[in-house]
Amino acid sequence: MPSLPDECIRLSSGYPAPYLVPAEEIKGAVTHLLEEEKDLPLHYLGSPKMEQLKGQIQERLAIRGIDVAENELLLTSGACQAIDLIARILIDDQTLVAIEAPTYMEALEIFCNYTNQFISIPVDEHGLRTDFLEEILAERKQKGFSLPRFLYSIPTFQNPTGTTMTEERRKHVLELAAKYNFLILEDDAYGELSFGEQQTPLKAMDNYGRVLHVGSLSKVVAPGMRIGWVAAVPEFITAMAWFKKDLDHPFAQATMAAYLESTNMKKRLETIRATYQAKCSVLLSALEQYMPQSATWYVPEGGYFVWLKVSVDTSELLAQALKEGVSYVPGKYFFLHQKEGTQFLRLSFSYADEKKIVEGIKILAKVLKEAK
Missing domain, CATH: 3.90.1150.10 (Aspartate Aminotransferase, domain 1)
Structure with missing residues (x-):
């Protein structure tokens, strides 16, 4: 551009x-944070307020039907770091990835850092064409071709199309994931911005741990705070945490925790x-x-x-x-x-x-x- x-x-x-x-509210949260915890949020190890944030995110996910334990949630520096960490643990240069067409450009660029093996599935006014996905999967299996390691999807208010996957298609894609043994990376960046009835995330419908759910507070609080997360089964969280190392932002996370504590979300x-x-x-x-x-x-x-x-x-x-x-x-x-x-x-x-x-x-x- x-x-x-x-x-x-x-x-x-x-x-x-x-x-x-909410600039003024965040300013107030910073003031309260530093008055309460002094210099602690400004150190490498962070502070007690920072440690509250994971529980606050768990509560917000539970409202949307996603119940995760502490070892099933990893905080990240925005959704893009979450997507990159998933790519790191799941992709090598021979890995096939299924993506929507069109799809979020930043995610596409991230995946291209790891592989050049893709299948593109069209999106229409009802979201991902799961019938098209099923045809491709069946054909590839019949011919002995490799199947995707995961599908990257933005099922709710998709970027760029704004479309939303129907409940029928959500059920269908989960059935396909079980039948053809692939994972689903659900990017839920816009999931809370519904104009009407709230949509059920794929993760809330997932009974087998196949969905890695990525979200953030960028669209509902402030993008510059860089607060995101991955909700997934513990073995994936452990692997991602190993690559993430200690690349947290203690002050930003503590500030967000203080903000959420004082805000009627x-x-x-x-x-x-x-x-x-x-x-x-x-x-x-x-x-x-x-x-x-x-x-x-x-x-x-x-x-x-x-x-x-x-x-x-x-x-x-x-x-x-x-x-x-x-x-x-x-x-x-x-x-x-x-x-x-x-x-x-x-x-x-x-x-x-x-x-x-x-x-x-x-x-x-x-x-x-x-x-x-």
């Missing part, structure tokens, strides 16, 4: 709305969900009003993103869009085979304010129409 002009409307940015980041989540639902509605209404008829998109039920298909090469169009004052992410970055993404683009409704969202869609629609 090229650098963005200062005044550009950032419909590319998958960041929280600035006014939803249920109320905060209600505010966040209502805000993003309103911003998403503004973006969808602007798309309906201004986009050319050839453009199509999925309607998300939560998360940050809307995924568009248009009739031009979105990578070639980006320079003109930036010149006019709006940014997006070209679809090619979300595919293993980038040519598959030439007519797609990702828009984010999370970061820009509602007025800027409408203005940005007007500009983008104009650029698209002039490109024909």
Whole structure:
């Protein structure tokens, strides 16, 4: 992605709305933390407050139906470290990995550091095409080809498409994992950002320990705190902890624990969900009003993103869009085979304010129409 002009409307940015980041509350948590624990959070070994965080995460997971013991949970520096640690213990250069198409670009880059063996499974408006996955697995088994070590999936408010895997498909993919003996890396970064009924994580439906559940507080508190985790069976947690060594962030973890201790997260989540639902509605209404008829998109039920298909090469169009004052992410970055993404683009409704969202869609629609 090229650098963005200062005044550009950032419909590319998958960041929280600035006014939803609790800066003052975190400042208060830091003050309280240092008054209570003095210098302890600033040392290598951390402090008692830091040790509370794992229990707080366990409580938050339990609310969503994921019951894990202490030895089934590893705290990480954000979700990306969690994904990288999983890759380290599960992948070598001969390992086959199943991925969604499209998928989260950072995860794809991480996996490519370890292997070049992939199978891509398409995503539609109902999430991962589990019927397509089943066909590929059956064919590979019949021909004696290798089967995937794991499937990487974002089943809830997927990045970049915003789609959500149906309950039927969730059950199906778990059945396939058991039948064909593969694991599932469930990336649940957006799982708490539902506009309506809360979705059941794959991990909450997993009776056989096949799901490694990755989550973070980046979308519901603050991304710069870098608080993430993996929930998995103890042997995987032990292996990941060995690679992680002592690469914790004691001050950030202690601060987060202090923040969570003093915050009504249920109320905060209600505010966040209502805000993003309103911003998403503004973006969808602007798309309906201004986009050319050839453009199509999925309607998300939560998360940050809307995924568009248009009739031009979105990578070639980006320079003109930036010149006019709006940014997006070209679809090619979300595919293993980038040519598959030439007519797609990702828009984010999370970061820009509602007025800027409408203005940005007007500009983008104009650029698209002039490109024909």
